[in-house]
Amino acid sequence: MEHPDSILIVDFGSQVTQLIARRVREAGVYSEIVPFQSAAEAFARINPAAVILSGGPASVVDENSPRIPQAILDSGLPMLGICYGQQALTEQLGGKVEKGDSGEFGEAFITVEGECTLFDGLWATGERHQVWMSHGDKVTALAPGFRVVATSPGAPYAIIANDERRIYAMQFHPEVVHTPDGAKLIANFVRHVAGVSGDWTMAEFRAAKIAEIREQVGEGRVICGLSGGVDSSVAALLIHEAIGDQLTCVFVDGGILRQGEAEQVVSLFRGHYNIPLVHVDAQDLFMDGLAGVTDPEAKRKFIGKTFIDVFEAEAKKIGGAEFLAQGTLYPDVIESVSFTGGPSVTIKSHHNVGGLPARMNMKLVEPLRELFKDEVRVLGRELGLPDVFVGRHPFPGPGLAIRIPGEVTRERCDILRKADAIYLDEIRKAGLYDAIWQAFAVLLPVRSVGVMGDGRTYDSVLALRAVTSVDGMTAQAFDFPGDFLPRVTTRIINEVKGINRVVYDYTSKPPGTIEWE
Ligand code: XMP
Numbered sequence: 230m231e232h233p234d235s236i237l238i239v240d241f242g243s244q245v246t247q248l249i250a251r252r253v254r255e256a257g258v259y260s261e262i263v264p265f266q267s268a269a270e271a272f273a274r275i276n277p278a279a280v281i282l283s284g285g286p287a288s289v290v291d292e293n294s295p296r297i298p299q300a301i302l303d304s305g306l307p308m309l310g311i312c313y314g315q316q317a318l319t320e321q322l323g324g325k326v327e328k329g330d331s332g333e334f335g336e337a338f339i340t341v342e343g344e345c346t347l348f349d350g351l352w353a354t355g356e357r358h359q360v361w362m363s364h365g366d367k368v369t370a371l372a373p374g375f376r377v378v379a380t381s382p383g384a385p386y387a388i389i390a391n392d393e394r395r396i397y398a399m400q401f402h403p404e405v406v407h408t409p410d411g412a413k414l415i416a417n418f419v420r421h422v423a424g425v426s427g428d429w430t431m432a433e434f435r436a437a438k439i440a441e442i443r444e445q446v447g448e449g450r451v452i453c454g455l456s457g458g459v460d461s462s463v464a465a466l467l468i469h470e471a472i473g474d475q476l477t478c479v480f481v482d483g484g485i486l487r488q489g490e491a492e493q494v495v496s497l498f499r500g501h502y503n504i505p506l507v508h509v510d511a512q513d514l515f516m517d518g519l520a521g522v523t524d525p526e527a528k529r530k531f532i533g534k535t536f537i538d539v540f541e542a543e544a545k546k547i548g549g550a551e552f553l554a555q556g557t558l559y560p561d562v563i564e565s566v567s568f569t570g571g572p573s574v575t576i577k578s579h580h581n582v583g584g585l586p587a588r589m590n591m592k593l594v595e596p597l598r599e600l601f602k603d604e605v606r607v608l609g610r611e612l613g614l615p616d617v618f619v620g621r622h623p624f625p626g627p628g629l630a631i632r633i634p635g636e637v638t639r640e641r642c643d644i645l646r647k648a649d650a651i652y653l654d655e656i657r658k659a660g661l662y663d664a665i666w667q668a669f670a671v672l673l674p675v676r677s678v679g680v681m682g683d684g685r686t687y688d689s690v691l692a693l694r695a696v697t698s699v700d701g702m703t704a705q706a707f708d709f710p711g712d713f714l715p716r717v718t719t720r721i722i723n724e725v726k727g728i729n730r731v732v733y734d735y736t737s738k739p740p741g742t743i744e745w746e
Contacts, residue, residue, distance in 0.1 A: 234425050236260040237277040239268040241285025241295050241313045247559045248404035256416040257427025269298035279307040279423035282314025289316045289326050307422045310398035318398050324372035332365035333383040345378040345390050347417045361407035431611045438596045442471035452544050453554035455480045457494040458624045460556030463609045478506045479543045483515030485628030488650040519637040525746035532627040553591040560701045601700040622667040631746040635674030644727040645672040655717045665707050668695035671745050679729035688729035704738040
């Protein structure tokens, strides 16, 4: 479909290409990401207002490395090249790129050398600004018509401009939060260079996705795995709006849910929305299968597979379903937060994605795949999801099982559920729930000696975790006010049998992850 007010993002394989799309959305403009292999076809089909070329792990110096389609280069449209995108532009337009000996990764400071439309209302000549570099190769000679508008010690061509052709390019990554003014640079490109007005909204995303879901599903039947979290709830509402009764939601209780979770979900979906919902009690299946499993990846794989087994069994009962819907988000898809441009590393198999068995009889419907959590919340509000659901802290598909390092048993799930409920209750009472991205307890496979009353105890240690984050890809430990943690600790030890010591986890992400497994 033609979309003349949109931005086409050509993906050369960077870990953070989706962040470019996000920044363009933040500027109020619709964008589509296409892999470089199909960029020529997409360019002709969409007829965009401008093109952004992403970073990527390849080296333009190498034979057969990805290239910008000639039709895009010849189009006369505005272009923004980022990192690999800058190198490809330079190489293809007659400049020179060389392999760097060492590369440059992380925070760097650039100096503004000249005026540029990208700096409108933002930067002035002579100023220094922080950016995030991540490159091995670098531009060593400009293509004709280009001038340098910013430099850094490691990147003399940090930002280059060809005003006549409206082509701009930078060595660093403006899309990541570590380039504090990056979103504004991209917004300036979109609005001032490409001249696209910023009136794209989540309402349009909703309409576009509904059309896409209808096209994908046709007359087919869809099973949606509901976890009670905001992602799967939003996915279910969106799909229900698209295909109505062709959707059946399945809520699986594998014994790894939080306190009161099942009741809440069932009453919202059956009572409030009147969406067909099957509530499956699969506690025996999950608990029996988890017996003796201690390796985090083995747990994740087992849980992912067992969910699918249950969904497939439920699909059979309703006479077959060709599609399985999930609330998979973008951070679940990339699984890795590497900004280094190296090959993507599997940090953990998120059960929405990597934890799924290779052989599955249903096709996936994942309408939220390109969104980040905070964007899903905006969409949830757009769809009228009640605030208590929209604002809920994320909860992972594998649930409490990955918050019980070591073997998962019913007894340990019960202990953790109680402690977690107290922790969250105190957080709500203190009015801190919305200030925190995610708070939860982890039941450690460690016992410690304590003294209660006149007796000796030898019980489990509980770790409390609370983090702030924008999108779950990086996170900082939350600093509770002075009296909070001692109060929660006392309550948990007094009220939960089996725990005699509570510790607080101060690790940020990276180097930690948010969940312990
Ligand atoms: P990590 O632990 O990787 O988590 O820093 C980042 C965010 O993702 C959530 N998470 C998951 N969500 N299925 C999900 O739906 C999963 O398998 C999964 N693992 C982690 C985690 O709770 C945090 O919000």
